[in-house]
Every structure is written in C-alpha cells, then in structure tokens.
Amino acid sequence: MKVLTYGDIMQGGSSVFTATARLEDDWLVVSFSGAIRVDNPHVQLQAFIDAIHLELKDRAVGAVTLDFTDLKFCNSNGFYVIMDVIESVYDNSDGPVHVRRLEQDDWQQQTLPILLDLGSDEVRERTSFEDVRNI
Amino acid sequence: MISEADLGRTSMTLAYEFQPVRNIICDLSGLIGRAVRELVDAFYPRIAGQRVEVLIAELVDNMLQNVFDPDSAISMKMTVADGQLHLRTRNTAHTESYEWVSGHIAAIREARAAGTLRELMRKTIVERRRKQLTGGLGFIRLVHESRFDLEVDYDDGELVIDARLDLNALAEGKGDAR
Numbered sequence: 001m002k003v004l005t006y007g008d009i010m011q012g013g014s015s016v017f018t019a020t021a022r023l024e025d026d027w028l029v030v031s032f033s034g035a036i037r038v039d040n041p042h043v044q045l046q047a048f049i050d051a052i053h054l055e056l057k058d059r060a061v062g063a064v065t066l067d068f069t070d071l072k073f074c075n076s077n078g079f080y081v082i083m084d085v086i087e088s089v090y091d092n093s094d095g096p097v098h099v100r101r102l103e104q105d106d107w108q109q110q111t112l113p114i115l116l117d118l119g120s121d122e123v124r125e126r127t128s129f130e131d132v133r134n135i
Numbered sequence: 136m137i138s139e140a141d142l143g144r145t146s147m148t149l150a151y152e153f154q155p156v157r158n159i160i161c162d163l164s165g166l167i168g169r170a171v172r173e174l175v176d177a178f179y180p181r182i183a184g185q186r187v188e189v190l191i192a193e194l195v196d197n198m199l200q201n202v203f204d205p206d207s208a209i210s211m212k213m214t215v216a217d218g219q220l221h222l223r224t225r226n227t228a229h230t231e232s233y234e235w236v237s238g239h240i241a242a243i244r245e246a247r248a249a250g251t252l253r254e255l256m257r258k259t260i261v262e263r264r265r266k267q268l269t270g271g272l273g274f275i276r277l278v279h280e281s282r283f284d285l286e287v288d289y290d291d292g293e294l295v296i297d298a299r300l301d302l303n304a305l306a307e308g309k310g311d312a313r
Contacts, residue, residue, distance in 0.1 A: 011162065037165045037192065039200070040269060075164075075192050076272035080264050104182060106189070110280040114257045134181070 001029065004055040007048025009038060019045065019085060021052050026062035030089055033070035036078030049084045056092035064093050067100045068108050069132045083115050096126055103131040143306050145178045146216040154208035156199065156226075164195035171213065180305050183220070186281040187213075190222055190298055193273035197296075198226040200270060218303035228294035236274070236294060237287050243278050244285075252279045 001022040009017040017034035030052070038044070066089065074082065090097065099116070101108035109131075117123050151167060153159055168191040176184035191211070198209045207227035214221050246255040256272075256279045263271050277283045277298065288295040 035165075037162060039196070073188065073192075075196065076276050077269055079260060079272060080269075083260075083264060104185075106182070106185065106280045106282075111256070111276065114253070114260060 004028075005048060005051040007045045007051075009034070009036065009041060009044045011038065017041075019048055021055065023059070023061075026060055026095075027065070028056070028061045028063070028089070028093060029065045029067060030085065031067040031070065032082070033072075035071075035073035036081065037073065037075055039077055041078050041081045045081050049081070049088065052085060053088045053092065056088065059092070061093035062095040064089055064095065064097045065100065066097060068112065069100050069102055071108070074107055079111070079115055082112075083117075086116055090123060090126070094126075096128065097123075098128050098130060100130045100132055102134050104134045140306075142178045143180070143218065143302065146214075147174070147178070148212070148214045149174070150210070150212040152208055152210040155206045156202050156209055157205035159199060159209075163199065164192045167195060167211070168192045175215075179215070179302055183300070183302055183305055186283070186300060187220070187222070189281050190277060190283060190300075193277055194222070194224045194296060194298065197270075197273050198224055201226070201228065201232055203227050203229055203232070215302065218301065218306070220300040220302055222298045224296045225290075225293045227292055228289075230289065233287065233289040233294050236296070237289075240274055240285050240287050243275050247278060255279075 001024040004021040004023050006018060006020040008015045015034065017032075017036050019030065019032050022029045022031075042049075066086065099112070101112060103109075116127060149171060153163070168188040171191055172184040172188040175187045195209075195211065204227045209224070209226045211222065211224045213223075243252065243255070246252040252275075256275050259275055260272060263269075274285060278285060281300075283298045283300050286297045286299075288297070
C-alpha cells in the first residue's frame with residue numbers, strides 16, 4: 001500500500017503515537033497506534049490533519065478501513081484530533097467505512113461511536129464495526 | 136494455588152503527593168497512570184486496570200490544568216478493599232472551581248439517572264469542538280465510558296474528588312451494565 005501521509009506525537013525524543021493513511025487502488029486504510037496523552041495533541045498533529053484532507057480531496061476513495069486496534073490510550077484532549085481525522089475521511093469518501101476496534105476497551109466501545117457521529121443517518125449507514133479480541 | 140477469585144480479594148492502598156506543583160513539568164498523569172495500571176492488572180480483571188489508567192489521567196490532568204497556587208500540593212490516594220475501588224484527589228482551589236465542578240458533576244449524575252448520559256456526552260463534545268475549547272470532557276468520560284461514580288467536596292480550601300468503582304461487578308461481567 002502507498003503511504004499517503006502520517007503524523008506522530010513525540011515525547012522525550014520517541015514517537016508515542018502514530019497515525020498513518022495508506023491507499024491501495026481505491027481502498028483507504030487509516031490506522032492509529034500508540035497513546036495520546038499530551039495536553040494539546042493538535043500542536044503535533046495539525047499538519048497530519050491538513051495533509052490527509054489535501055491528499056484525499058481529489059482522489060476517488062471507495063472503501064475505507066479505520067483501524068484503532070493498536071491505539072492503547074486516548075485522553076479526552078485527543079478526542080478532537082480523532083474527530084478531525086474521521087471527519088476528513090468521511091467527507092472525502094462515499095463508500096463503506098469499516099471500523100476495526102478492540103473488543104475490551106471502554107473508549108473504543110463507548111466513546112468512539114460518539115466521535116464517529118453515529119447520530120447521523122448517513123454516517124450510520126456507511127459504518128460497520130469489527131470487534132477484535134484483545135491479546 | 137491462588138485463583139483469579141483469590142487475587143480479586145487482594146486489598147491495596149497507594150498514595151502520591153507532590154509539592155510544589157510548579158515543579159511538575161513531567162508527564163505525571165502518564166507516569167502514575169501506567170504504573171498503577173500495571174499494579175492493578177496484577178490482581179484484578181484487565182478492564183479494571185484500563186479504567187484506573189483513564190481515571191488517573193483525567194483527574195491528575197484536571198488538577199494540573201487548574202492550578203491556583205503554584206506552591207501548593209496535589210495528592211492522590213487509591214484504596215481497593217472488599218472489591219471496591221476508591222480514588223481520592225485533593226488540590227488547592229478557589230471556591231468558584233468547586234462550584235463549577237460541583238454543578239458539572241451534578242449534571243452528569245442527573246443525566247445518568249435519567250438515562251441521557253450518552254446524549255449529554257455527545258452534545259458536550261460537539262459543542263466544545265465547535266467552540267474550539269480544550270478539555271472539559273474528563274468527568275463525563277469517567278462516568279459514561281468507565282462507569283465511575285464521582286463525588287466532589289470542598290474541604291479547608293481544597294477541591295476533593297472521590298471516584299468509586301465496583302470491581303466485584305466487573306469480575307462478574309456486570310461492569311458494563313447501563
């Protein structure tokens with residue numbers, strides 16, 4: 001798969017969170033790994049949010065996979081970053097969105113659907129979940 | 136042979152205190168949250184450790200984001216006994232802070248009782264995002280997502296927050312009951 005763009009949160013000289021957008025034909029995979037613990041994650045991730053919008057706006061994206069199974073932790077300041085990425089993905093694609101999430105993770109089970117805006121009929125109809133067992 | 140049920144009956148007490156708060160320039164909530172999660176994981180169901188890490192992240196960050204006196208202390212004490220987890224944080228605060236937190240937690244408890252907590256969380260997230268505000272989601276997250284019961288008090292110039300979780304219910308698979 002071709003890596004379209006990625007973003008990192010660095011703490012103490014190491015990457016503690018990575019978001020990556022990859023594309024194969026018209027299948028987009030956006031994956032999140034690590035942990036968001038910083039007070040203002042937008043400081044380090046705004047460039048990624050801007051880049052993913054620019055990369056997607058003129059492409060014909062079909063199916064989308066959002067993969068949260070390697071995301072270990074997200075503080076409440078991280079919610080808005082996740083929402084910005086999700087919004088860009090939904091706005092710049094019109095196919096089904098497959099969400100991979102951990103079966104035993106409160107945030108991914110309870111809060112993530114709110115961040116996805118499943119109150120919207122259009123989003124709900126396009127979205128399916130795959131619950132992956134924690135290892 | 137020690138069974139999982141035996142492990143779940145373990146009691147533990149942990150306490151942290153830091154002063155002055157102006158010296159806290161490290162990722163304190165992350166450091167404590169990860170360490171305590173590992174300890175909790177050693178005795179109780181995995182979901183308990185996960186919830187404790189979220190709890191510590193949100194309550195410790197809340198104390199550090201609302202510092203009133205840079206020379207003051209912050210403290211946290213966690214006790215697990217008889218299958219009940221209780222975590223208390225204390226920090227110096229204005230009465231205005233107490234009143235705001237008290238009103239906020241009362242609204243959360245009311246929404247939980249009315250079965251509208253999810254909608255309150257959704258509205259709060261949407262509203263704060265629209266206004267480009269940071270923070271403000273920690274308490275509601277702890278109640279909606281992690282099932283903690285929260286109480287707030289004001290004692291001798293300090294904001295006191297108590298969080299409780301029934302670990303026995305988690306062990307019986309009832310921790311996600313709404």
